[in-house]
Amino acid sequence: MYASTLRPLLLIAAVVAPLAFGGEARAQASASQFINVLGQQAISTLQSTSGSLEQREQQFRRILAANFDVAFIGRFVLGANWRRATPQQQADYLVLFEDFLVLTYSRRLGGYTGETLTVVGERAANERDTVVRTRIDRPSGPPIDADWRVRLVDNRFKIIDVEVAGVSMALAQRSEFASVVQRNGLNGLIQVLRARAAKLSASPARS
């Protein structure tokens, strides 16, 4: 049941991995430019071999967290359950959700070489949001079309959703989270996120 959430997520992870490793984009004139700068920086950074894998992964997660509006997405994904949560549950959930989001995306770090991200257009989704359409060409496998929903938050662009092949990450997570909460309560969901984050941040043993 839960694993099914991760199928679209995994696809998105493939998209985000080359994009988000580039560093924070500042003071970009347009949403397209924001995505484009992130993408181009990512490609050069991904080919860098400096630092340990753990350091690169950590840097990558920080950049991801900085360029996504994690709190907004986290609240949206929890839906009506957000208001039912105690302040402590909300705080615990948001911290774990960030780990979950970021670890899910960064899973592929280092496994990708030779991707290119091309902005193919943008459109206004409403008066606040812009959708930036991109194509990611990969040496292995067909290209991926990804639509980035971008919003200006405190004068900085932030990604608030990603759609791959018409599947919204936020909506997919929202329905999965709702069913987990229905079965096991909010603490059950929190523990699922904790368990997943623990697994995804595990490193191989040396001997």
Place this chain on the structure above:
Amino acid sequence: MSRLVLILAAVVVAATAAATASAQVSVAWDAYQRGDFAQAYAVWRPQAEQGDAVAQYNLGILYDQGKGVARDANEAVRWWRAAAEQDYVPAIHNLANSLIAGDGIAQDYAEAIRWLQRGADAGFDRSIYTLGKMYSFGLGVPQSEARATGLFEQAASMGNPRAQYNLGRAYRDGDGVERDLVRASYWYRRAARQGDRQAQAALGQRYLAGEGVRQNDEKALYWTSLAAAQGLTRAIETRADMLRKIDPVLAERVDRFVAEFRPSPETR
């Protein structure tokens, strides 16, 4: 005499085989660090098939994280279970997490608890901590803050930063223990020094309020800034508030200390 030669030869062969295996582990480890997950896979796969528990565990990680192979949570569970059945504790712990998350296997709290207990019995701090969370939430076990806090205390004493943070919280709120603000700050500090960002933010709050520690705005800003630097949203907001009220010269000095901070892990 010839018997002795045979024994010596056997020893040499065994030692060479062990050296080769450990050299291979190192080759795979280096490849993993370079991001060459395919090579790591190529080494660990045959070792795992021969029953090497560490290789089985490592292979499970590659499958779970989709490194060098297509992500396959079922395969991850299969390899972790193989290693867990050989009592390899990190694999026991990851298998328990798969069972809690329902990832690659149907969610099963009862079985998760059994594996966590096995990890805890072997003295694995992360299993002890996770078991504490299961008691705190009443998932697969009867809800008990007292049990939870006891387990946090056990893992915290072993140096587990998450358990230390949770123990600090239990003392702060009087969950399963008598409320004790001095003890709360003690455990927050131990986790904060290890780099736990939630504990850093909590310790900053202790200093701000002067609860369990002597009130100190500079130290409050210091610990809050460390948490903020790790991207903790609440800490970023609190820090902005603090900066509006504090002397800029002090703030600058705190920033220098923040830049010098290096986490000091207690274990591992």
